[in-house]
Amino acid sequence: xxxIHGKNTKPEMIVRHWLWGHGFRYRLxxxxxxxxxxxxxxxxxxxxxVNGCFWHxxxxxxxxxxxxxxxxxxxxxVKRNKERDNEVQRQLASMGWHSITIWECELKAAKRExxxxxxxxxxxxxxxxxxxxxxxxxxxxEPMMAAEESPTYNTERE
Ligand SMILES: [Zn+2]
Numbered sequence: 041x042x043x044i045h046g047k048n049t050k051p052e053m054i055v056r057h058w059l060w061g062h063g064f065r066y067r068l069x070x071x072x073x074x075x076x077x078x079x080x081x082x083x084x085x086x087x088x089x090v091n092g093c094f095w096h097x098x099x100x101x102x103x104x105x106x107x108x109x110x111x112x113x114x115x116x117x118v119k120r121n122k123e124r125d126n127e128v129q130r131q132l133a134s135m136g137w138h139s140i141t142i143w144e145c146e147l148k149a150a151k152r153e154x155x156x157x158x159x160x161x162x163x164x165x166x167x168x169x170x171x172x173x174x175x176x177x178x179x180x181x182e183p184m185m186a187a188e189e190s191p192t193y194n195t196e197r198e
Contacts, residue, residue: 052090086138158175
């Protein structure tokens with residue numbers, strides 16, 4: 041079971057299904073980005089992390105309660121996870137990527153629709169900002185079509 045640890049967890053599937061159903065396209069676990077983000081949206085240059093409230097230490101959340109035994113161990117473990125999350129997001133930002141964190145508790149039935157609607161709003165806002173404020177150089181991966189030869193048609197009919 042180790043091979044699928046952390047993959048296709050239910051909260052992540054909720055987000056993926058919703059995105060797909062609303063026309064957003066993504067890649068999973070993009071290998072070349074720091075932190076191997078859960079969901080990578082190339083068009084929006086955005087990584088979405090779906091975080092478990094306990095493992096990632098969701099501050100002020102009722103699902104983030106440190107166990108009464110081995111307290112120090114758990115406190116340190118969660119602290120390290122949070123530090124890693126921050127470092128990953130800092131690296132992504134330095135590469136020009138946006139990061140969006142969705143907490144597991146925000147995907148519970150009562151909050152889910154609001155959370156996902158605001159995710160869609162945020163993605164659209166990011167897209168507009170990135171495409172209206174910056175002045176991009178001409179992309180060189182899209183060659184001009186003018187060089188293409190005109191097709192010759194055989195118009196003779198007999
Ligand atoms: Zn939470």
